[in-house]
Amino acid sequence: MIKLEAVPSSSEWVFENNPPMGGATGEAFTNTLASSGMAPASVLAREAIQNSVDAHADGEQKVRVEFVAKAIKGKEKAAFVAAAGLNAIGSRSDKLGFKEPNCISTLGDGKKALNLLFVNDHNTTGLAGDPEDSDSKFSRFLLSLGDGGKEHSEHGTGGSYGFGKSVYSSNSAILTIYAYSRTVDGSGKAMSLLFGCGYYRKHKHGDGGYTGRAWFGRDVTETHAHAHQIVAPLRDGEADALAEKLGFEARGDDDLGTSVLIVDAVVDTAGILLGIEDWWWPRLLSNLLDIRVVDAAGDISFPRPRKREDLKPFLEAFETATGKSPADGKRTFKKPFNKFEGLSIGNLGFVVLDRDEKDQALVPEERIDAVALIRSPLMVVAYHRQWTVGTPAMAGAFFGADDIDDILRAAEPPAHDRWDRDARRLQDQSGRKREIVVKVLNGIRRSLKQCQGSASPPPPPRPKRLSVLERTLANFLTPSKKGPQPNPEPSTAPIHLTYDQEPRAEASGTELRLKASFNVKLKADENADSLMARVRVTCPVIEDGTTGDPIVVNLTSDVSMTDDTDRPGWKVFELTQSKPARFDCETDLYDALWTVRFVPEVEPVEASQ
Numbered sequence: 001m002i003k004l005e006a007v008p009s010s011s012e013w014v015f016e017n018n019p020p021m022g023g024a025t026g027e028a029f030t031n032t033l034a035s036s037g038m039a040p041a042s043v044l045a046r047e048a049i050q051n052s053v054d055a056h057a058d059g060e061q062k063v064r065v066e067f068v069a070k071a072i073k074g075k076e077k078a079a080f081v082a083a084a085g086l087n088a089i090g091s092r093s094d095k096l097g098f099k100e101p102n103c104i105s106t107l108g109d110g111k112k113a114l115n116l117l118f119v120n121d122h123n124t125t126g127l128a129g130d131p132e133d134s135d136s137k138f139s140r141f142l143l144s145l146g147d148g149g150k151e152h153s154e155h156g157t158g159g160s161y162g163f164g165k166s167v168y169s170s171n172s173a174i175l176t177i178y179a180y181s182r183t184v185d186g187s188g189k190a191m192s193l194l195f196g197c198g199y200y201r202k203h204k205h206g207d208g209g210y211t212g213r214a215w216f217g218r219d220v221t222e223t224h225a226h227a228h229q230i231v232a233p234l235r236d237g238e239a240d241a242l243a244e245k246l247g248f249e250a251r252g253d254d255d256l257g258t259s260v261l262i263v264d265a266v267v268d269t270a271g272i273l274l275g276i277e278d279w280w281w282p283r284l285l286s287n288l289l290d291i292r293v294v295d296a297a298g299d300i301s302f303p304r305p306r307k308r309e310d311l312k313p314f315l316e317a318f319e320t321a322t323g324k325s326p327a328d329g330k331r332t333f334k335k336p337f338n339k340f341e342g343l344s345i346g347n348l349g350f351v352v353l354d355r356d357e358k359d360q361a362l363v364p365e366e367r368i369d370a371v372a373l374i375r376s377p378l379m380v381v382a383y384h385r386q387w388t389v390g391t392p393a394m395a396g397a398f399f400g401a402d403d404i405d406d407i408l409r410a411a412e413p414p415a416h417d418r419w420d421r422d423a424r425r426l427q428d429q430s431g432r433k434r435e436i437v438v439k440v441l442n443g444i445r446r447s448l449k450q451c452q453g454s455a456s457p458p459p460p461p462r463p464k465r466l467s468v469l470e471r472t473l474a475n476f477l478t479p480s481k482k483g484p485q486p487n488p489e490p491s492t493a494p495i496h497l498t499y500d501q502e503p504r505a506e507a508s509g510t511e512l513r514l515k516a517s518f519n520v521k522l523k524a525d526e527n528a529d530s531l532m533a534r535v536r537v538t539c540p541v542i543e544d545g546t547t548g549d550p551i552v553v554n555l556t557s558d559v560s561m562t563d564d565t566d567r568p569g570w571k572v573f574e575l576t577q578s579k580p581a582r583f584d585c586e587t588d589l590y591d592a593l594w595t596v597r598f599v600p601e602v603e604p605v606e607a608s609q
Contacts, residue, residue: 010218011085011216011217011218011234011242012085012088012216012219013085013088013089013196013198013215013216014214014215014216014217014219014221014229014231015205015210015213015214016210016211016212016213016214016215016229017208017209017210017211017229018208018209018210018211019211023211024145024211024213025201025202025211025212025213026175026198026199026200026202026211026212026213026214027199027200027201027202027212028145028199037417038415038417039271039275040170040171040266040267040271041267041268041274041275042271042274042275042279043167043170043275043415044119044167044168044171044267044272044275045272045275045276045279045280046167046275046279046280046379046416047167047416048065048067048119048167048168048260049063049065049276049280049289049291049379050377050379050416051141051165052065052121052124052257052258053283053377053379054377055121055124055125055126055137055258056123056124056125057123057124057125057256058125060123060124061288062123062287062288062289062290063121063122063123063124063288063289063290064121064122064289064290064291064292064510065119065120065121065122065289065290065291065292066118066119066120066121066122066292066293067117067118067119067272067292067293067294068117068118068119068120068249068293068294069115069116069117069118069265069268069269069294069295069296070115070116070117070118070247070296071113071114071115071116071296072113072114072116072247073110073111073112073113073114074110074111075110077110077113077114078108078110079245080114080116080245080246080247081107081108081114083242083245083246084178084196084216084246084263085196085216086104086107086174086176086263087107089104089174089176089198090104090107092203092205093174095201095203095204095205096174096198096200096203096212097175097200097201097203097212098173098174099173101173102174102264103173103174103263103264104174114263114264115264115265115266115296116247116261116262116263116264116265117171117261117262117265117267118247118248118249118259118260118261119168119259119260120249120257120258120259121257121258121259122255122256122257123256123257124256124257124258125137125183125184125256126181126182126183126184126193126256126257126258127141127142127179127181127183127193127258128183128184128185129185129186130185130186131185131193131232131233133186136186137183138181138193138195138233141165141179141258142165142179142195142197166199168260168262169197169198169199171262171265171266172262172263172264172265172266173264173265173266174198174263174264175198175199175200176196176197176198176263176264177196177197177198177260177263178194178195178196178197178216178246178260178261178263179194179195179196179197179258179259179260179261180192180194180239180243180246180248180251180259181193181194181258181259182251182252182253182256182257183256183258184256190253191235191236192235192236192237192239192240192243192251193233193235193239194217194233194234194238194239194240194242194243194246195215195216195217195231195233195234196215196216196217197214197215197216198213198214198215198216199212199213200213200214215231216231217231217232217233217234218231218232218233219231220232243259246261247261248261268295269293269294269296269301270295272293273293273301273303276291276293276303277303277304277308277311278311278380279379279380280303280378280379280380281303281305281311281314281315281318281380282318282372282378282380282397282399283377283378283379284303284305285305285315285318285319286378287591288378289378291303302592302593303593304593307543309362310362310363310364310367312362313351313353313354313363313394313395314351314363314367314372314380314383314395314396314397316332316349316351316395317332317349317350317351317371317395317396317397318349318372318374318397318399319349320332320333320334320349320350320351320397321334321346321347321348321349321397321398321399322347322349323347327349329454330352330455330456331351331352331455331456331458332349332350332351332352333348333349333350333351333451333454333455334347334348334349335347335348335350335447335450335451336348337401337439337440337443340435340436340439341432343401343403343404343436344401344402344403344404345400345401345403345404345439345440345443346398346399346400346401346404347398347399347401348371348396348397348398348443348444348447349396349397349399350394350395350396350447350448350451351394351395351396352392352393352394352455352456352457352458353368353392353393353394353395353458354458355458361393363395366383366385367383367385367395368385368389368394368395369385369387369390369393369394369395369396369448370383370384370385370395370396371383371385371395371396371397371398371444371448372384372395372396372397372398373398373400373418373419374397374398374399374400375399375400375408375409376400376402376405379416381408381412381416381417381418382417382418382419384398384418384419384441384444386441386445387448387449390448390449390452391452391457392452392455392457392458394451394452394455396447396448398440398444400440404436404440407426407433407436407437408437408440410423410425410426410433411425411426411433419437419441420437421434421437421438421441422434423437494522494523494528494604495520495521495522495523495533495575495603495604496520496521496522496523497518497519497520497602498518498519498521499516499519500517500518500519501515501516501517501518502516503515503516503585503598504516507592508589510592511589511590511591512589512591512592512594513586513587513588513589513590514539514551514585514586514587514590514596514598515584515585515586516584516585516598516600517582517584517585518582518583518585518600519580519581519582519583520533520535520575520580520581520602521575521580522575522576522577528577529576529577529578530574530575530576530577531574531575531604531605531606532572532573532574532575532604532605532606533572533573533574533575533602533603533604533605534564534567534570534571534572534602534603534604534605535555535557535561535571535583535600535601535602536567536569536570536571536600536601537553537555537583537585537598537599537600537601538550538553538569538599538601539551539553539587539597539598539599540597540599541590541594541595541596542594542595542596542597543595551587551588551590551596552588553585553586553587553588554585554586554587554588555583555584555585556584557573557581557582557583557584558581558582559573559574559575559579559581559582560573560574561573572605
């Protein structure tokens, strides 16, 4: 047993001694999700966001998460290595089980970049509670393994095993992370916390044996020979000061949340962005999640699942299942489950897959006829398919009802990547929980086959190249007119529209609002002193070059306007030679990721009569 001296005024790495009765090794914290079958970046996107969503603040369902990559060199790297105490890890690195390549051999090389990845969440509770309390979020997140407290105490969460924390260290080449949190203690007092964790191989070093777990903080272990090792997190000003040295984003007093730093990160931001789109699109569509991804060059990206051709059918199926889009019974279908012993089960939506010009489905082969499994956290648990592909090919989405959310959660393994009808946690005296999961999985398969039996096949694709060829042939085959072609006739409309303020977007938090102003006047050569005109302003969302749903535009004017009874959506006003009419436009707030088009329209009333 190595005697450790308490150093209350400084931070250091402390390696856990092998306890007399054994215990979990460091590798136990990193191996849990290592064989999920998903790309590491996708696993990180799933689990890190799940941890943040589960920690949402009271009254705040919308969570903001940022993935920020940095590559540091030179003096900045040297300062980081010193502040993080990485040389203490390097001194025994040959025994810690690191995979190659890693940063240890180049810690002193300022020309070699050290890759860092920060995962920051906002609108969450942070690591709340007394850090010395084993039930606090600090203890559950950083010190315990396999703590299933969420399963028993929290409804509607995604995690339940206490293994999700391992996703951070497993994406570090040196299995090392730091956590910085702005939160409140057990009495509700605001505080900052900073703590480091290493999850290494069980090893011997010098005269001692170690579990492979290590902590970075204040060693407050008592000095007698058999004292339990205790490493406390840095608090408040001390935590804030070291967080700044480590490159964490500063947090204000009210900016509660947690930031995790992955040292020597082995995942890239492009893979993280794809993972977010693949697995978190239901929550993004529901406007309950804001995500920002920043690469090492400082370029900012946002997830845009609606732009992904391979995801669009699943998005449409989800919106059909939730009633946002109506089912037509030919191409789109909605299949509600009947209640079971008074419990609502959920709804299914299905969409016939379109095909490209080569007659190939627009989704990957493994997702043809697959159904996205979704429950209350609004993450896709899995793209489920345990049957042969039918005709026509479809995509589906199942959204489980809140009544059975805890049962579906209990059917998930630690990776939360399927619903297992034989999961041990479903066992109860009556077998009712397992029966509900079986009902869901069997009902999904049966409903898919029923919809395929009544669906209309997709229309044959019209090759884009053919339409270009047709236009080219038309130019050749259409008789040309002799002589020069006349210029387009000038507009005969007596109205002239000019912008006083061209359309511009203004930020409001994480959303945008479009504003514009324009004037309408009679042309100077118009004989009439006045005429009745109508005006309409629309602002549709543009999706893949096509016009989507409009955003509400609030229109005001310095002239009197009345609703046009003949043309819904238009306003009628009187326009005179003596005074132009001014119109001010302001849209409702809309998602900053959307592309919109501002369309003002003005015409004489008689033009359409």
